[in-house]
Amino acid sequence: MYLNQFLIFSAILFCIGVYGVLVRKNGVLVLMSIELILNAVNINLVAFGTFHGQAAGQVFALFVIAVAAAEVGVGLAIVLLIYRNRRSIDVSEADLLKG
Amino acid sequence: MIEQLLQVQTDSPEVAWSLIAPLVTLALGGILLITISSLIPSLKDNWFPAAFTAGTAAAAMVFVVDIWDRVSSTGPEFVVANSMSVDQYTVFVTGVICISVFLVSLLFHGYLQREGFSGPEWYVLILMSASGGVLLASAEDLIVTFIGLEILSIAVYVLASLHLRRGESQEAGFKYFLLGALSSALFLYGIALTYGATGSTRLTGISQSGLNERGLSPAVDSSMILVAMALLMVGFAFKVSAVPFHLWTPDVYEGSPSPVVAFMASAVKVAGFAGMLRVFFVGFGPYVEDWRPLLQGLAIASLVVGSLLAIAQSNVKRMLAYSSITHAGFILIGIYAAADPESRSNGGVLGAEAFLFYLLAYTIMVAGTFGVITLIGRRDDGRHSLDDYRGLFKSNPVLAVLMSALLFAQAGIPFTSGFLAKFRVIAAAAQSEAYVLAGVAMLASVVAAVLYLRIVVSMFLVDSPAEADEPDALPSGLSAFPLAGVTAVAIAVVATIALGVLPFGQEILTDAAEAMSAMR
Numbered sequence: 001m002y003l004n005q006f007l008i009f010s011a012i013l014f015c016i017g018v019y020g021v022l023v024r025k026n027g028v029l030v031l032m033s034i035e036l037i038l039n040a041v042n043i044n045l046v047a048f049g050t051f052h053g054q055a056a057g058q059v060f061a062l063f064v065i066a067v068a069a070a071e072v073g074v075g076l077a078i079v080l081l082i083y084r085n086r087r088s089i090d091v092s093e094a095d096l097l098k099g
Numbered sequence: 100m101i102e103q104l105l106q107v108q109t110d111s112p113e114v115a116w117s118l119i120a121p122l123v124t125l126a127l128g129g130i131l132l133i134t135i136s137s138l139i140p141s142l143k144d145n146w147f148p149a150a151f152t153a154g155t156a157a158a159a160m161v162f163v164v165d166i167w168d169r170v171s172s173t174g175p176e177f178v179v180a181n182s183m184s185v186d187q188y189t190v191f192v193t194g195v196i197c198i199s200v201f202l203v204s205l206l207f208h209g210y211l212q213r214e215g216f217s218g219p220e221w222y223v224l225i226l227m228s229a230s231g232g233v234l235l236a237s238a239e240d241l242i243v244t245f246i247g248l249e250i251l252s253i254a255v256y257v258l259a260s261l262h263l264r265r266g267e268s269q270e271a272g273f274k275y276f277l278l279g280a281l282s283s284a285l286f287l288y289g290i291a292l293t294y295g296a297t298g299s300t301r302l303t304g305i306s307q308s309g310l311n312e313r314g315l316s317p318a319v320d321s322s323m324i325l326v327a328m329a330l331l332m333v334g335f336a337f338k339v340s341a342v343p344f345h346l347w348t349p350d351v352y353e354g355s356p357s358p359v360v361a362f363m364a365s366a367v368k369v370a371g372f373a374g375m376l377r378v379f380f381v382g383f384g385p386y387v388e389d390w391r392p393l394l395q396g397l398a399i400a401s402l403v404v405g406s407l408l409a410i411a412q413s414n415v416k417r418m419l420a421y422s423s424i425t426h427a428g429f430i431l432i433g434i435y436a437a438a439d440p441e442s443r444s445n446g447g448v449l450g451a452e453a454f455l456f457y458l459l460a461y462t463i464m465v466a467g468t469f470g471v472i473t474l475i476g477r478r479d480d481g482r483h484s485l486d487d488y489r490g491l492f493k494s495n496p497v498l499a500v501l502m503s504a505l506l507f508a509q510a511g512i513p514f515t516s517g518f519l520a521k522f523r524v525i526a527a528a529a530q531s532e533a534y535v536l537a538g539v540a541m542l543a544s545v546v547a548a549v550l551y552l553r554i555v556v557s558m559f560l561v562d563s564p565a566e567a568d569e570p571d572a573l574p575s576g577l578s579a580f581p582l583a584g585v586t587a588v589a590i591a592v593v594a595t596i597a598l599g600v601l602p603f604g605q606e607i608l609t610d611a612a613e614a615m616s617a618m619r
Contacts, residue, residue, distance in 0.1 A: 014288060021281050030277060037284040041291050048295035056300055060242050064287060067249045071283075074253050075276050078260050082269045091277075094270045097350040
């Protein structure tokens with residue numbers, strides 16, 4: 001296996017994630033797209049770690065997983081709060097603030 | 100068995116607790132506060148959480164002074180397995196963050212009582228976020244930088260959406276969260292590419308591999324480094340709301356609870372700038388010619404867009420959001436001048452001093468300004484259009500004068516810290532021969548002055564709308580407002596004028612600036 005294959009795979013995942021964040025209207029699906037980007041990063045980190053022959057890459061990936069869990073926890077809580085107030089999690093309907 | 104276990108020696112790094120005391124104090128203070136108030140529920144609703152938070156910030160400040168003296172004599176110290184560095188620059192930024200926490204905790208007290216929220220979680224989140232900011236400012240390893248950035252941000256996402264009755268607050272929190280999570284994901288991708296290109300996440304390791312590359316070593320893929328630097332810059336530019344990564348700022352500032360905005364605009368921005376500076380100065384020092392133009396572009400865009408768009412607004416919080424974008428442009432000029440590779444001895448230190456002074460002055464001004472906004476907001480925190488500020492001088496002359504002083508300081512009128520801050524930045528830009536930047540900065544500060552004057556004029560306008568008939572009219576007289584909040588605003592005004600008139604603290608600034616220039 002070449003390093004390139006992992007990097008290209010992760011770049012594709014990254015692009016799908018960014019596309020999802022920009023295009024998806026459902027709040028939960030936007031959160032999932034962000035997770036996709038973070039997992040692209042994890043693949044990169046592990047691949048680079050193996051390439052350099054160090055454990056640092058894998059360790060960093062573990063940190064990223066932990067932080068991503070915390071972030072998604074907060075994100076879902078906010079989505080839930082919005083759903084309670086408005087009965088909808090459509091991102092494009094969030095238009096109270098404009099200027 | 101037990102004897103065997105006791106003999107096992109673990110190979111753990113030594114932790115110099117005394118050097119990371121401010122960070123530990125802030126984090127531990129948060130944990131203690133939530134523990135104490137869950138054990139003794141009667142403490143939740145009175146002055147206790149605010150006083151505890153202010154006390155924690157003051158205790159951290161005491162450690163800051165102590166550590167300042169230590170690192171002044173010993174030079175920079177690397178702690179926790181070299182993953183953090185404590186030098187005068189870190190200590191200075193820590194002090195600024197502590198000042199912000201102190202002022203914001205005073206503002207929160209009256210705000211929470213008025214809005215009818217109880218519970219210490221607001222204060223706990225502020226303390227946690229501040230500890231993340233300190234971690235970000237002192238991180239010497241990209242893993243620690245990332246953790247610090249996330250601790251700083253996640254707590255503020257929650258705070259932004261914590262006003263449960265206002266739909267705007269939740270929307271602001273959600274917008275902030277989405278864009279923030281996206282930007283930290285981009286930031287993380289940048290870190291991964293940096294690690295891939297250099298084989299190290301440690302900032303000094305990254306810069307050393309770069310030096311090899313400049314010395315014709317083929318070890319580093321420099322195109323990957325360029326992409327990585329761009330992504331890291333995007334992550335930080337989002338945190339400090341520099342144009343074109345500012346789109347969230349007006350919405351989030353308008354929707355979030357006012358004292359939270361005071362924290363966001365002061366401590367979060369300061370920590371973002373501090374982290375940006377450390378990563379780029381220490382880690383990407385050899386590539387200064389590559390990233391310095393990025394700073395110039397961000398600075399010019401922030402100054403122009405921030406000052407022009409502010410004029411078109413009619414909501415005071417949105418106006419001040421754009422004004423904070425303009426301020427970010429000024430601070431970026433300070434970094435630009437400090438990164439000058441030609442005049443490392445002269446213009447560099449001048450730029451570093453300008454940057455640090457701007458951070459301090461800006462933190463105090465903006466915390467005070469949003470403090471007044473907090474006091475005026477009425478119940479539900481929704482009355483922030485320019486009309487709501489009409490005739491403030493008639494009903495509350497003291498508050499109107501305090502607000503005017505803070506707004507004049509932000510505009511850069513002489514005898515305030517804002518004037519000196521802007522003057523230093525422009526002087527440093529001229530010293531490092533960035534005349535375009537200096538010119539744009541001067542024009543932007545003139546245009547931005549219009550915005551502050553609009554607010555001041557509307558406060559002093561006599562024909563206040565039929566205030567007296569309204570059920571939630573603004574109470575007249577200073578005693579109607581919470582004492583803690585008024586105290587915080589008064590402290591901010593006094594400090595703003597004192598920093599602008601009295602020339603104290605110059606040696607502190609010079610020491611920190613030299614520590615900052617020595618990082619490269």
